[in-house]
Amino acid sequence: xxxxxxxxxxxxxxxxxxxxxxxxxxxxxxxxxxxxxxxxxxxxxxxxxxxxxxxxxxxxxxxxxxxxxxxxxxxxxxxxxxxxxxxxxxxxxxxxxxxxxxxxxxxxxxxxxxxxxxxxxxxxxxxxxxxxxxxxxxxxxxxxxxxxxxxxxxxxxxxxxxxxxxxxxxxxxxxxxxxxxxxxxxxxxxxxxxxxxxxxxxxxxxxxxxxxxxxxxxxxxxxxxxxxxxxxxxxxxxxxxxxxxxxxxxxxxxxxxxxxxxxxxxxxxxxxxxxxxxxxxxxxxxxxxxxxxxxxxxxxxxxxxxxxxxxxxxxxxxx
Amino acid sequence: xxxxxxxxxxxxxxxxxxxxxxxxxxxxxxxxxxxxxxxxxxxxxxxxxxxxxxxxxxxxxxxxxxxxxxxxxxxxxxxxxxxxxxxxxxxxxxxxxxxxxxxxxxxxxxxxxxxxxxxxxxxxxxxxxxxxxxxxxxxxxxxxxxxxxxxxxxxxxxxxxxxxxxxxxxxxxxxxxxxxxxxxxxxxxxxxxxxxxxxxxxxxxxx
Numbered sequence: 001x002x003x004x005x006x007x008x009x010x011x012x013x014x015x016x017x018x019x020x021x022x023x024x025x026x027x028x029x030x031x032x033x034x035x036x037x038x039x040x041x042x043x044x045x046x047x048x049x050x051x052x053x054x055x056x057x058x059x060x061x062x063x064x065x066x067x068x069x070x071x072x073x074x075x076x077x078x079x080x081x082x083x084x085x086x087x088x089x090x091x092x093x094x095x096x097x098x099x100x101x102x103x104x105x106x107x108x109x110x111x112x113x114x115x116x117x118x119x120x121x122x123x124x125x126x127x128x129x130x131x132x133x134x135x136x137x138x139x140x141x142x143x144x145x146x147x148x149x150x151x152x153x154x155x156x157x158x159x160x161x162x163x164x165x166x167x168x169x170x171x172x173x174x175x176x177x178x179x180x181x182x183x184x185x186x187x188x189x190x191x192x193x194x195x196x197x198x199x200x201x202x203x204x205x206x207x208x209x210x211x212x213x214x215x216x217x218x219x220x221x222x223x224x225x226x227x228x229x230x231x232x233x234x235x236x237x238x239x240x241x242x243x244x245x246x247x248x249x250x251x252x253x254x255x256x257x258x259x260x261x262x263x264x265x266x267x268x269x270x271x272x273x274x275x276x277x278x279x280x281x282x283x284x285x286x287x288x289x290x291x292x293x294x295x296x297x298x299x300x301x302x303x304x305x306x307x308x309x310x311x312x313x314x315x316x317x318x319x
Numbered sequence: 320x321x322x323x324x325x326x327x328x329x330x331x332x333x334x335x336x337x338x339x340x341x342x343x344x345x346x347x348x349x350x351x352x353x354x355x356x357x358x359x360x361x362x363x364x365x366x367x368x369x370x371x372x373x374x375x376x377x378x379x380x381x382x383x384x385x386x387x388x389x390x391x392x393x394x395x396x397x398x399x400x401x402x403x404x405x406x407x408x409x410x411x412x413x414x415x416x417x418x419x420x421x422x423x424x425x426x427x428x429x430x431x432x433x434x435x436x437x438x439x440x441x442x443x444x445x446x447x448x449x450x451x452x453x454x455x456x457x458x459x460x461x462x463x464x465x466x467x468x469x470x471x472x473x474x475x476x477x478x479x480x481x482x483x484x485x486x487x488x489x490x491x492x493x494x495x496x497x498x499x500x501x502x503x504x505x506x507x508x509x510x511x512x513x514x515x516x517x518x519x520x521x522x523x524x525x526x
Binding site: 074077078081082086090092093142144187189190257260261264276279280281283284286288289291292293 | 355356357359360417418419420422425428429432433434435436485486487488489490491492
């Protein structure tokens with residue numbers, strides 16, 4: 001699919017802003033109702049005309065307003081201000097500001113290991129792969145989710161160029177390691193740098209993309225600029241940000257989260273409502289912007305596309 | 320003495336006001352959209368944090384008096400505990416109503432199968448008798464047992480700290496600092512330690 005905009009498909013900026021405003025007011029009202037039990041207010045009405053002063057930059061319009069299941073996109077404001085990016089902060093709201101000056105150029109990605117044509121791509125080289133718009137659900141292991149319009153291209157396109165050797169079975173991804181730019185990497189509580197991995201067939205799947213943008217613009221730093229992985233049927237932590245190295249290997253790589261807690265964060269990390277995190281349930285999730293919870297879907301709703309990858313596997317054991 | 324009048328009359332009032340301020344602050348932030356992209360979680364974290372802080376402040380009152388000789392702390396100890404219960408109730412109400420939308424199967428699943436939720440729930444339940452008996456006529460009616468009953472707060476605050484540890488991901492250190500602070504405040508109550516420190520500080524103050 002080519003990235004094209006039909007004027008009729010442009011998301012009016014007010015639409016997603018007003019949705020956010022509605023949620024904010026609704027929660028304020030409900031919070032107020034707890035305290036002033038006697039208070040009887042009318043439900044706030046969505047205002048569509050009034051612009052808000054809260055947002056910082058203008059997102060570009062995108063080609064659709066919902067994902068393939070009909071669920072609306074999460075607002076640009078929320079996508080870019082609620083980020084799990086421990087290299088900057090464990091506080092999701094603090095990441096955007098802390099990442100603002102992170103230098104993403106020059107940048108190169110080494111693709112090596114068990115391949116016939118090892119190659120180092122600069123971020124400019126990656127622009128030769130035609131970016132597609134991919135509207136994906138992102139389900140965090142913390143039981144919240146978003147719908148994000150990424151710009152990216154299938155990882156397979158790079159793997160095809162470097163030609164995995166016949167003994168390559170897994171792909172290991174490594175993110176930037178720089179204790180001066182990212183002081184939290186001095187801490188030993190996590191085994192920095194961030195490392196993730198996929199089985200080769202998972203990496204070759206069409207849904208697995210390298211994203212270089214979202215909402216029609218360059219990837220914001222807090223979302224993993226200049227290039228990140230997006231594996232929509234797995235928990236968000238698999239979608240490693242700020243990648244500097246992609247290696248083809250013949251073993252299942254140990255990932256940062258697996259090393260941190262082997263019983264909590266498995267290698268596969270497929271979204272699965274029936275396999276709970278040891279400390280909390282994964283059967284439901286908060287869709288950012290909604291009140292209450294919605295049921296979590298097997299493989300995050302991509303069962304039709306990816307279930308065959310795991311035929312005959314015990315998903316409870318291989319969590 | 321002016322300072323004495325201030326401490327007697329105004330200190331408890333100021334503490335009461337300070338304990339109530341988070342409520343308009345929370346409403347304002349919810350209205351302005353300052354509670355993150357997930358305002359419900361934001362409100363749960365905020366109310367839980369305030370409940371824990373007030374519980375720890377109430378734990379600090381006794382050592383402030385016994386070791387540093389700051390008597391006015393005793394006047395606000397009970398109020399701090401009661402406000403902690405208020406924010407705990409708010410924390411729980413938002414969890415039930417807004418987070419889970421009264422979805423009882425989901426709530427039951429979370430509350431009884433997840434250690435973090437179960438421990439938080441138990442800590443909250445144990446606070447109920449303390450909150451109820453902190454008002455007249457209970458302190459008089461219970462006599463000696465009142466003090467014994469209210470010692471439960473030592474265990475409750477540790478449960479609250481563990482509840483906090485269990486909800487964060489690896490690499491987040493804040494809850495551990497709170498547990499260390501709680502343990503420290505409990506250790507200050509051990510008689511020999513209390514006596515030694517108390518002697519040390521009163522002597523320094525006099526010299």
